[in-house]
Amino acid sequence: MDEVEDIKGDSAGEGDEDDEGDEDLDEDVFIVESIKNHLVSEDGSIKFQVKWEGYDKPKDMTWEPEENLKESAQEILDLYFDQVGGREAILDETAKAAKTKKRRRPTNGGTPNNTTTKRSRRNGVHPAETTPPATVKKWSPPAGSWEDDIETIDACEDEGSGKLIVYLIWKNGQKTKHETHIIYKKCPQKMLHFYERHVKIIRDENKALDG
Structure with a gap:
C-alpha cells in the first residue's frame, strides 16, 4: 500500500508541473x-x-x-x-x-x-x-472636385526629386501636398489662378527694374 501511495504522490507532482506549463501557454x-x-x-x-x-x-x-x-x-x-x-x-x-x-x-x-x-x-x-498620441489625426481630401474646399494654394520645388510639389491649405485648416498631375485633375482653376497671380508678380517686378 505504501508503494501505491508513493506512485500517486509522484503523479500528482507531475500534474502540478503540467498545470504550470498550461499557464505559460495561456499568457496573452x-x-x-x-x-x-x-x-x-x-x-x-x-x-x-x-x-x-x-x-x-x-x-x-x-x-x-x-x-x-x-x-x-x-x-x-x-x-x-x-x-x-x-x-x-x-x-x-x-x-x-x-x-x-x-x-x-x-x-x-x-x-x-x-x-x-x-x-x-x-x-x-x-x-x-492603449491611447494613441493625441496629435495624430487621419484626414483625407474629398473624392470629387477640390475647387470649393481649398483656401489657398502654394507651390515649391522638392529638392529631393526635382518635381514640382503643390501645397494646399484647406478651408477646414488641413494642410496637404500633392504632385501637379493630381492638382490639374482635382482643382485646375485654383492652379490656373495660382499661375496667373505669380505671372503678375513677375511682371510687376520687371517693371520696377526697368523703371
Whole structure:
C-alpha cells in the first residue's frame, strides 16, 4: 500500500508541473502583423502604427515606440524602413516640414504580412486599450472636385526629386501636398489662378527694374 501511495504522490507532482506549463501557454501573446504608419514625436523619437494579427478593426491598431519593435519585431521594422527610405529619411522629412511650417502627415506604408514575430504582453492588456498620441489625426481630401474646399494654394520645388510639389491649405485648416498631375485633375482653376497671380508678380517686378 505504501508503494501505491508513493506512485500517486509522484503523479500528482507531475500534474502540478503540467498545470504550470498550461499557464505559460495561456499568457496573452500578440503578434505584430504589419506596420501601417509612423510619426515623429516632439522629442524626436519615432512611433509606429502597428496592426496586430487577429485584430482587423482600425481601432485595434496601436502606436508603439521604436524600442518596443526593436525588441520583438526587428524584421518587420526593417521592412518598413526599406519602404519609406530608412530611418534617416523619416527624420529628414520631419525637419524639412518644420522649416516650411507645414504640418507633416503620417506617411502611409504597409509591410507585407508577417506572422513570425511575437510580442508578449504579460499584463493581459488588449492593444486597443492603449491611447494613441493625441496629435495624430487621419484626414483625407474629398473624392470629387477640390475647387470649393481649398483656401489657398502654394507651390515649391522638392529638392529631393526635382518635381514640382503643390501645397494646399484647406478651408477646414488641413494642410496637404500633392504632385501637379493630381492638382490639374482635382482643382485646375485654383492652379490656373495660382499661375496667373505669380505671372503678375513677375511682371510687376520687371517693371520696377526697368523703371
